[in-house]
Amino acid sequence: xxxxxxxxxxxxELCKGCRICVEFCPKKVLIMKNEKVKIDDIEKCIKCGLxxxxxxxxxxxxxxxxxxxx
Amino acid sequence: xxxxxxxxxxxxxxxxxxxCPGCGHGIMMRSVAQAIHxxxxxxxxxxxxxxxxxxSRAPGYMDFNxxxxxxxxxxxxxxGVKLARPELEVMVITGDGDCAAIGGNHLIHAARRNINxxxxxxxxxxxxxxxxxxxxxxxxxxxxxxxxYGNIDKSFxxxxxxxxxxxxxTARGTAxxxxxxxxxxxxxxxxxxxxxxxxxxxxxTYYGRKNRKGSIVDMMNWLKDNALDIKVAxxxxxxxxxxxxxxxxxxxxxxxxxxxxxxxxxxxxxKER
Numbered sequence: 001x002x003x004x005x006x007x008x009x010x011x012x013e014l015c016k017g018c019r020i021c022v023e024f025c026p027k028k029v030l031i032m033k034n035e036k037v038k039i040d041d042i043e044k045c046i047k048c049g050l051x052x053x054x055x056x057x058x059x060x061x062x063x064x065x066x067x068x069x070x
Numbered sequence: 071x072x073x074x075x076x077x078x079x080x081x082x083x084x085x086x087x088x089x090c091p092g093c094g095h096g097i098m099m100r101s102v103a104q105a106i107h108x109x110x111x112x113x114x115x116x117x118x119x120x121x122x123x124x125x126s127r128a129p130g131y132m133d134f135n136x137x138x139x140x141x142x143x144x145x146x147x148x149x150g151v152k153l154a155r156p157e158l159e160v161m162v163i164t165g166d167g168d169c170a171a172i173g174g175n176h177l178i179h180a181a182r183r184n185i186n187x188x189x190x191x192x193x194x195x196x197x198x199x200x201x202x203x204x205x206x207x208x209x210x211x212x213x214x215x216x217x218x219y220g221n222i223d224k225s226f227x228x229x230x231x232x233x234x235x236x237x238x239x240t241a242r243g244t245a246x247x248x249x250x251x252x253x254x255x256x257x258x259x260x261x262x263x264x265x266x267x268x269x270x271x272x273x274x275t276y277y278g279r280k281n282r283k284g285s286i287v288d289m290m291n292w293l294k295d296n297a298l299d300i301k302v303a304x305x306x307x308x309x310x311x312x313x314x315x316x317x318x319x320x321x322x323x324x325x326x327x328x329x330x331x332x333x334x335x336x337x338x339x340x341k342e343r
């Protein structure tokens with residue numbers, strides 16, 4: 001998967017506000033707002049995918065050309 | 071829209087799942103799907119069986135041949151599926167209570183037979199669905215709704231139990247170490263025989279609250295700080311290993327597999343006839 005073709009996406013209706021992605025993001029890209037995850041500073045994102053790996057509710061992921069196309 | 075893995079391997083119309091915020095089961099269910107994807111298995115050739123409990127809701131969300139059965143009997147149903155259709159990759163997703171208490175006998179006998187089933191135990195140390203009763207893996211002196219003064223029982227080490235009973239592959243992972251869990255589930259599926267993988271989950275709602283384990287993130291950090299890979303542990307002095315729990319592969323051996331031995335007997339008698 002080429003990292004240039006992907007970007008961080010959030011599916012807000014699936015988020016239960018557990019904060020796991022916010023706390024374990026190595027670059028502190030994410031914040032919580034009204035008990036839902038929000039992107040605070042996308043410029044800092046290194047597209048490592050740790051948020052996607054540990055999201056229990058599949059609400060955040062690296063989407064884009066290769067990861068999302070069916 | 072959701073990620074390709076979720077779209078390909080889950081019944082997305084059933085999401086969001088019923089698990090509480092921060093429940094480790096969602097992370098581990100994803101790891102299991104990732105392992106199946108990595109091995110390139112045909113979805114129609116995989117059968118996932120479960121019993122009753124929080125963990126056992128998982129196959130409801132997974133888009134394979136799935137079977138949600140009675141409490142503790144997932145391995146009994148899975149044994150039936152495997153013998154009837156040996157070409158299927160049969161997997162069991164079960165919980166600590168379902169596997170080690172109500173289904174304890176099925177577990178040791180499935181392990182003894184070394185039948186080619188991959189069992190993944192989502193261990194949250196408590197009976198979550200029914201309201202936080204203590205389970206066979208609740209640590210000594212910790213609390214549950216049925217242990218208001220502390221649990222006096224010793225807890226089960228499920229991989230050790232299964233390994234001693236005859237399972238040919240045993241391993242442990244955690245919800246925090248999700249990538250490693252994917253790897254050991256892959257190896258468990260590849261093993262021809264009974265594989266038992268214990269995934270240590272977090273239950274912030276019951277276990278966490280009853281035992282004052284802090285927030286969801288605190289519980290994830292506890293997994294991170296207290297899990298020790300068995301390969302690393304063997305090189306460390308004893309005092310650094312004390313109080314931690316081991317993760318990684320514990321047993322990986324090759325022994326005759328049950329369905330193959332069973333088919334050999336059928337073939338032998340068909341020849342003689």
